Amino acid sequence: MRTSLIRRACVVALVLATAVPPAVAAGRGDTMDTTARPGIGAQARLLGEKIVPHKLPFRNTTVGGLSGIDRDPCTGEYVMVSDDRSALQPARFYTARIDVDGTGVRSLDFTGTHPFLQPDGSLYPPAGAGDGKVVDPEELRVDPWGCRYWWAQEGDRPNSSNAPLIQPTIQLATRTGRYRGQLPLPRAYESTREEQGLRRNKAVEAITFGDGGRTLTSVVEGPLFQDGPEPDLDHGALVRLTRQHRDGGVLGQFAYPLEKIFAESDPTSPWGPDTGVPAVLAFPGDPGRYLVLERTWVAGSGFKIRIYDTTTRGATEVQNMDSLAGQKVVPMRKKLVVDFHDLDLSTVDNTEGMTWGPTLPNGERTLLLVSDDNFAADEVTQIVALGIR
Template identity: 30%
Template structure:
């Protein structure tokens, strides 16, 4: 009997030890991340299909100008329907809902020569308002015209101002196994400004929607989910400096999902933290998950020629699920972009998402806007 009691005591102690270790892990994990909560407030469908002879669609990114209380939404039209462009939106958020969205302007982007971009030479996917009253815009590039991806700065009238240098490992070259996969490039872009003056340096983050060609091992499907996230410092003088590159692991697809990727990033006010938007498409339609990212202790992978091998020596960016939009009582469209907006009546932060309708006809998809409260 004494032996049985001793054995039971040992088993109990083991269970207690395991329970304590798991609790310590949970507490440690909680210290890594901020305490964030998202609350869904409503949706709004932009019914307008044209504006000033342009086709409204492909809204794949959105950003907020707090100085004018206006939003800018980028279209991913490759100048096939209308010239490369962004729209200026006035979004009425009274009473914690989107009451009305008015399009106030459409602005055509111009290249270094001051000309409109020719057809199939841009695939603009994300947009970010900068402290120097300009817009940074990313393009995935166009493979069939051998047009490389880019990140460029424009003034609010669409005129080219500057470029952000993209490392050669991201640039596809025919006959070489390297670079961004077609239509899976810089879908995301966000700016983190710490300074109080327009000329102060600020940070820019972007990531690939999926893995680079050289990072994929065709015998290991999970390597497709290994995205690279780049961190730049934008200075008032000189070229932007790439200060870090990190591994971002996209979630494994659930049953019935045949596509998932990283669609957008959004810098949080707290240093070293971002939100990410991962979009899926499957048998249940579109899905979206919002994650909180912690950059602390993530390995710099800028010298990694390939991520197709073992990752034991690489610490990826940590992430934590904040909100799964598939749990909402609405039908999701192709949500690709999100941004902070003005403060709501209770002082909490508004968060607005936008969908890319893929220029679909017969109302199969829509220009959907979603409003959330973040606190």
């Protein structure tokens, strides 16, 4: 999602609790009791950060727009997807060596880049081509079975009736970007011309493998039209998390409770607040447990980045509900792991990607996050490393 394009234009836990939360009317987050019991859930500490030089040139490309990151178990390197919609260079991903330990991010060195290819082997055209083949890459995960790449793109619900409607996809690619297939998406993930289904720029931006690679979970960034309004100062919202078998069969769908907006917008700004889920990460060996990244931007207040420990245990199965609005559902429980404003960071920016890193000698798992600078001079590409316990 391009939250910071807005910024530019205007100057711009686990809940392992066994108690099941009461059912609530969906769509209005102020009534939801989704917190975990005190003291339960993951905890985080800052290890360090690294800022990538703005518009770093690398192998005839411009590094930036990094909206997803994953660790490759076959090489120990990291793979990062750029959300450049072929505007600067063809839609692409990067590989990099990132040295992180208990004292911080020691180094970051890019090692390769490849474009994503269409099924016919051609490059994706730039945004505005008007042929319905444009992609908006947002997330990439390395398949634990063979280390090929699964990547998600949001598609496009255009503002104009003359522009093509582009559906979101989760595609399988080789390690050099060649197309190898596509995951069937749940019916609810379909975009329509009417106000049904996915909102614009609020589609499939978060995916993760779980159960040793047997399942793939996705989260819709914002609420579907039929599931209720987007969050505001008084209310949160529900977004759908779907767990699928790697062949596409839906194993379960649940309602994740998105936080309400944290501050009032600058009244002089023409842009309203923007919030959503840009990344999700499964806990190894613990089906149904996830870290969820929530990213919010408010004019005049900037970004708020929060990570939650959450679980599907005890939550209502919603895949057969055409609409969540007004329904009595038990949402996923969640517990705050960290708010980036509580960390000693040089800046809190447009963080969109999240992956597990190596385990430290003290038993902590490292968590690496990357921010999407949207190729803007007033934003940064920031790698943040956390220790999770």
